Amino acid sequence: xxxxxxxxxxxxxxxxxxxxxxxxxxxxxxxxxxxxxxxxxxxxxxxxxxxxxxxxxxxxxxxxxxxxxxxxxxxxxxxxxxxxxxxxxxxxxxxxxxxxxxxxxxxxxxxxxxxxxxxxxxxxxxxxxxxxxxxxxxxxxxxxxxxxxxxxxxxxxxxxxxxxxxxxxxxxxxxxxxxxxxxxxxxxxxxxxxxxxxxxxxxxxxxxxxxxxxxxxxxxxxxxxxxxxxxxxxxxxxxxxxxxxxxxxxxxxxxxxxxxxxxxxxxxxxxxxxxxxxxxxxxxxxxxxxxxxxxxxxxxxxxxxxxxxxxxxxxxxxxxxxxxxxxxxxxxxxxxxxxxxxxxxxxxxxxxxxxxxxxxxxxxxxxxxxxxxxxxxxxxxxxxxxxxxxxxxxxxxxxxxxxxxxxxxxxxxxxxxxxxxxxxxxxxxxxxxxxxxxxxxxxxxxxxxxxxxxxxxxxxxxxxxxxxxxxxxxxxxxxxxxxxxxxxxxxxxxxxxxxxxxxxxxxxxxxxxxxxxxxxxxxxxxxxxxxxxxxxxxxxxxxxxxxxxxxxxxxxxxxxxxxxxxxxxxxxxxxxxxxxxxxxxxxxxxxxxxxxxxxxxxxxxxx
Ligand SMILES: *Cc1c(COP(=O)(O)O)cnc(C)c1O
Numbered sequence: 001x002x003x004x005x006x007x008x009x010x011x012x013x014x015x016x017x018x019x020x021x022x023x024x025x026x027x028x029x030x031x032x033x034x035x036x037x038x039x040x041x042x043x044x045x046x047x048x049x050x051x052x053x054x055x056x057x058x059x060x061x062x063x064x065x066x067x068x069x070x071x072x073x074x075x076x077x078x079x080x081x082x083x084x085x086x087x088x089x090x091x092x093x094x095x096x097x098x099x100x101x102x103x104x105x106x107x108x109x110x111x112x113x114x115x116x117x118x119x120x121x122x123x124x125x126x127x128x129x130x131x132x133x134x135x136x137x138x139x140x141x142x143x144x145x146x147x148x149x150x151x152x153x154x155x156x157x158x159x160x161x162x163x164x165x166x167x168x169x170x171x172x173x174x175x176x177x178x179x180x181x182x183x184x185x186x187x188x189x190x191x192x193x194x195x196x197x198x199x200x201x202x203x204x205x206x207x208x209x210x211x212x213x214x215x216x217x218x219x220x221x222x223x224x225x226x227x228x229x230x231x232x233x234x235x236x237x238x239x240x241x242x243x244x245x246x247x248x249x250x251x252x253x254x255x256x257x258x259x260x261x262x263x264x265x266x267x268x269x270x271x272x273x274x275x276x277x278x279x280x281x282x283x284x285x286x287x288x289x290x291x292x293x294x295x296x297x298x299x300x301x302x303x304x305x306x307x308x309x310x311x312x313x314x315x316x317x318x319x320x321x322x323x324x325x326x327x328x329x330x331x332x333x334x335x336x337x338x339x340x341x342x343x344x345x346x347x348x349x350x351x352x353x354x355x356x357x358x359x360x361x362x363x364x365x366x367x368x369x370x371x372x373x374x375x376x377x378x379x380x381x382x383x384x385x386x387x388x389x390x391x392x393x394x395x396x397x398x399x400x401x402x403x404x405x406x407x408x409x410x411x412x413x414x415x416x417x418x419x420x421x422x423x424x425x426x427x428x429x430x431x432x433x434x435x436x437x438x439x440x441x442x443x444x445x446x447x448x449x450x451x452x453x454x455x456x457x458x459x460x461x462x463x464x465x466x467x468x469x470x471x472x473x474x475x476x477x478x479x480x481x482x483x484x485x486x487x488x489x490x491x492x493x494x495x496x497x498x499x500x501x502x503x504x505x506x507x508x509x510x511x512x513x514x515x516x517x518x519x520x521x522x523x524x525x526x527x528x529x530x531x532x533x534x535x536x537x538x539x540x541x542x543x544x545x546x547x548x549x550x551x552x553x554x555x556x557x558x559x560x561x562x563x564x565x566x567x568x569x570x571x572x573x574x575x576x577x578x579x580x581x582x583x584x585x586x587x588x589x590x591x592x593x594x595x596x597x598x599x600x601x602x603x604x605x606x607x
Contacts, residue, residue: 024060024097025251025477026258031059034097037156038251039607041100044131048123051292053105057114057152060097063089073112084148085112098156099136116152129166132158141171160190160197160229176221184228196232201225240603244484244517247571248281248606250289252477256463257293259474263448264455271297271437273458275305275321276596280522281462281480282604287312289606290461299456303328306337319360319393322370329353338392341383342370351386360393360434363422365415367399374418377425384431393454394423394433402442402469412443416450445470464580464591478579480595481571482602484517486536486563487551499545499553503529511556513541515567518550522597523569524587528552532586536567538574570594 024032033041037059045054061069066089073082093099103114104121128135133156139149155172157165165175179201182188187200204226221227260270272295278286283305287298291313299319300306306318319338326349332339333355341347341359350357361383362371372379374396384391396419400408419438426433435453441460443450459465463476490513492498492506506512513536519525523532528543534554535541545553554567566573570580584594 026255027056027059027251028254029258029262031056031100032097033059033100034156035251036158037098037100040132040156040158042250042254044124044128044133047127047131048120050120050124053120054124055103055105055109055114056100057103057109058094058101059099061092061094063095066090066092066094069112087147093136093153093155100154100156101150101152102154103152113150114152121151128154129162132156132162134162134165134172136172138171141174144173145171160192160195160199163192164190179221179227180225187230194233194236198230198232200228202228238605240605241483241566242485244482244521245603245605246280246282246598247481247483248285248289248604249477249479249481250606252463253286253289253461253479254293256461256476256479257290257295259476260444260455260457260460263472263474264444268452269297269454270295270461271299271317271319271454271456272461273299273321273440273456274309275299275301275458276592277305277598277600279458279462279592280595280598282600283308284312285604285606291316297454303331303335303337307335310335310337317358326350326353329355329357333357340370341389341391344372344379344382347383347386347389351388354388356388356390358390358392360395360437361391363394363396363419365396365398365418365422366411367397367415369397369399371396374422377422380422380426381429381431384426392434393437394426394435395437395456398438398440398443398447401440401446402466404446404469404471412447416447420451441465442470445472445474448472459592462595464595466581466591478571480580480598482517482569482598483571484515484534484567484569486513486561486565486567487516488514489556489561489563490514497545500548501546504545504553504555506555511558511561512544513554513556513561513567515552515554516550517569518548518552520549520599521602522599523547523552524589524594524597527583527587530586530588532583533578534567534569535571535573535576535578536561536565538576540576540578 025035025038027033027038045051066087070082070086070089073086101114102116103109104116104118107115109115125135133154136153136155137145137147137150142148161175179199182200184200184202187198190197190199201221204224216228216230218226218228272290274283274286277283287309297317298309299321300309301322303320303324306320309316309318317338319340321340323342324332324339326346329350336358338358338360341361363374363380364371365374396415398412398415401412416438423433423436437452437454437456438450439447439452439455441457444455445460445465460476462480463478465476489511491511494506494508497505498512517523525547528545528547531542533540533542536559539559541554541556541559543552544555568578570578570583580591580594584591
């Protein structure tokens, strides 16, 4: 449950903005929000089908931004207007990162009065409370809020607050006044149709955070009162989360996109590399999400992967990075895919089929994988006279861009020089090389200054960059997390073995948990012998014994746990986290392998 501070307009926030901003995530180029608000907003907009239409006019505002808005409005519209419609510095709900101003794309957008109206706005208004939002300033409540109607302004208050407020047609102030009448001895009981809740308040001075009871959440109601919320029924198990599953953090993915776009030169575009089932994240949900965020170039390894993207995105450029036999020319042409010309023979055979084929030409600048040697310009130029091939891009691949040693940097620099030499030489001969691209994630992070048109981002999009391999420090966040549940618990005496071959014996009396995930879900079978841990109740516990195909074992020690509880294999739980990088390093591999091993049978759930 996401219970948030019900700070109202009268409440003076502390001068220290960092308390609110520590956790903010980027929603788009202009808007930052608290993660809990961003996530709920994402769900709300997706539910109403408004991804392309809703614009975020404003989210979190610093005091400086608020001051600027006030000054600008005073200058443009006069003092009276400004102080009627714009919140004073430190009195804005936007300072919390929990308030949003929404607009509809294409409608008139005023700095302080975005137009949030029309069928989509109505639809969103109707179900706002299901997602934890309240419509903050309705016209008929002007007297209570002291602010005129603002149909564009919503405030995240979480469940069940939003539903209670909606049920009673209250504003936040009325709800706060209502809650103050309820104490622990006589709590307010609320049934939202799925779960029953208990709510009560206590003076702040008397409040000790309940530590042992994790089902109770507390938050500050106002300057003097603490609010408690307790769910009387367990969280319902959402679809797909019963055995083992992968969660995709849409907010993190959007955040990474924004961060990368800001770091790139304005004319450069992202080519999202989604091979290997989008590095294990699930090709379909990832391609769909990125397409909605305006990504227009994709790269994959196979025609089958390209087909999935084409079905989602009819106009994007989809480049196949590997070999495609000429026999598939008809299909490639019909789907308007772009091929990599992997040899002159292949290119001639493709040309002879008579189908018009879009292609990018790879140049071997030192990796010795695909492409003509950068030195052999005549061999390169030949491709451009094949009349059925439309060569729209020139690219190469850096083979050690993630290595910061002086020698590796020199190799990379030589690759870069060779690549641009080819591009320039082609231009001198009157050949347009099309879009240039050379960098993958580490290529960009370590050589951001290159004059390329596209950057082929894979692992950086998914937020799993090794900091010690990159010069540029970008705030990239992991998108995927892997979850499972405890299937059974078992007490073992010292010396008793467990699992196949009794590869593990209890060093002392202990309890083990059986998890519903195994090597056929994509964990390395060796990982239980390599010190890999999982998170249970926010604590690290080691995998033990020989991992099974669909199950594995964990030594709980004295940690109390129950059947059915969620376990995090990769991701965050409480204040602990296990990154894909940690698992990769322990099992002697790299993050892309760890992630791309995750099998398709685990549902991918966009959160
Ligand atoms: C996989 C791949 C990429 C993406 O690499 P990351 O390091 O994950 O960004 C880029 N270019 C080519 C040619 C690739 O094969």
